[in-house]
Amino acid sequence: MPLPKAELHLHIEGTLEPELAFRLAERNGVTLPYAxxxxxxxxxxxxxxxxxxxxxxxxxxxxxxxxDFEDLANAxxxxxxxxxxxxxxxxxxxxxxxxxxxxxxxxxxxxxxxxGRSEENHGVSTRLIMCFLRDKSAESALxxxxxxxxxxxxxxxVGLDSAEVGNPPVKFREVxxxxxxxxxxxxxxxxxxxxxxxxxxxxxxxxxxRVDHGLRCVEDPELVARLVRDRIPLTLCPLSNVRLRAVDVxxxxxxxxxxxxxxxxxxxxxxxxxxxxxxxxxxRAVREALGLxxxxxxxxxxxxxxxxxxxxxxxxxxxxxxxxxxxEFGDAVS
Ligand code: HPA
Ligand code: ZN
Numbered sequence: 660m661p662l663p664k665a666e667l668h669l670h671i672e673g674t675l676e677p678e679l680a681f682r683l684a685e686r687n688g689v690t691l692p693y694a695x696x697x698x699x700x701x702x703x704x705x706x707x708x709x710x711x712x713x714x715x716x717x718x719x720x721x722x723x724x725x726x727d728f729e730d731l732a733n734a735x736x737x738x739x740x741x742x743x744x745x746x747x748x749x750x751x752x753x754x755x756x757x758x759x760x761x762x763x764x765x766x767x768x769x770x771x772x773x774x775g776r777s778e779e780n781h782g783v784s785t786r787l788i789m790c791f792l793r794d795k796s797a798e799s800a801l802x803x804x805x806x807x808x809x810x811x812x813x814x815x816x817v818g819l820d821s822a823e824v825g826n827p828p829v830k831f832r833e834v835x836x837x838x839x840x841x842x843x844x845x846x847x848x849x850x851x852x853x854x855x856x857x858x859x860x861x862x863x864x865x866x867x868x869r870v871d872h873g874l875r876c877v878e879d880p881e882l883v884a885r886l887v888r889d890r891i892p893l894t895l896c897p898l899s900n901v902r903l904r905a906v907d908v909x910x911x912x913x914x915x916x917x918x919x920x921x922x923x924x925x926x927x928x929x930x931x932x933x934x935x936x937x938x939x940x941x942x943r944a945v946r947e948a949l950g951l952x953x954x955x956x957x958x959x960x961x962x963x964x965x966x967x968x969x970x971x972x973x974x975x976x977x978x979x980x981x982x983x984x985x986x987e988f989g990d991a992v993s
Contacts, residue, residue: 666938670750676734679734692717743938751770815968851875855882873886886922923965960986
């Protein structure tokens with residue numbers, strides 16, 4: 660039995676496996692510029708965040724109607740459940756679909772057809788987090804939030820993703836203020852490729868409760884002290900960091916030092932179809948490459964539920980936390 664865990668950093672569009680991409684392309688009459696799944700996988704040689712994003716946005720062309728979004732989410736939930744994910748807080752990137760003419764209602768309702776039945780179908784509770792693309796304008800983000808207003812009963816929070824460097828958090832001050840006024844939770848990618856100052860800015864200017872990645876905080880001891888003191892969770896994505904070259908090799912990942920420093924770290928998969936593994940695969944990889952003890956792995960699983968937005972269902976959170984404490988380690992953490 661896999662270790663029970665919550666996944667808090669997962670882009671639903673990043674779960675599009677080549678096989679599903681080709682199936683949806685055929686169903687929708689879309690031509691992909693790759694002969695087959697093998698040739699597509701060959702394209703997965705990323706040098707940095709931008710080279711990944713180029714492919715990530717290109718493949719979204721196959722997502723057109725509600726059924727596509729439902730199929731995508733169900734495929735993820737099934738794989739995640741098999742790797743011990745009991746709760747998933749799922750990002751989606753509406754601007755990447757709106758600009759292709761896919762309406763907000765198709766995106767949200769399509770995803771909801773899977774998420775709304777996930778507890779019964781997959782045993783996974785879910786929340787939905789709408790991300791703004793930081794390489795688009797602040798006005799576009801504001802318009803996106805406005806378009807999401809009819810669907811806010813489905814959306815728990817907002818996030819910020821895409822090309823980080825040159826697009827600091829302060830650019831999105833206004834839309835985060837508006838999101839807070841609507842009662843939405845706030846997270847943001849910061850300190851993946853961008854400097855530690857972006858993490859500080861995300862906390863001070865955007866009021867985020869959780870930092871996605873946050874890896875580069877280790878360069879600023881004062882920031883680390885603040886994150887520890889204020890119990891700000893970081894959603895780390897170890898296999899993503901290797902593929903996008905934020906770290907050279909997994910054995911050099913600062914996760915053990917970050918845990919030793921008292922940071923509230925979680926382990927997540929980011930874009931599992933592209934980066935070589937789902938949540939459990941990430942747990943297994945850090946256990947093997949970094950020699951994490953069972954106590955450390957249990958801490959990571961506990962942190963994932965503590966850092967989740969289950970504040971609206973403390974009973975469920977307590978049940979998951981009890982599952983983590985009762986877990987008996989065998990050879991499987993995935
Ligand atoms: N970083 C920034 N933007 C993203 C990512 C990521 O890891 N995945 C999908 N969009
Ligand atoms: Zn991400």
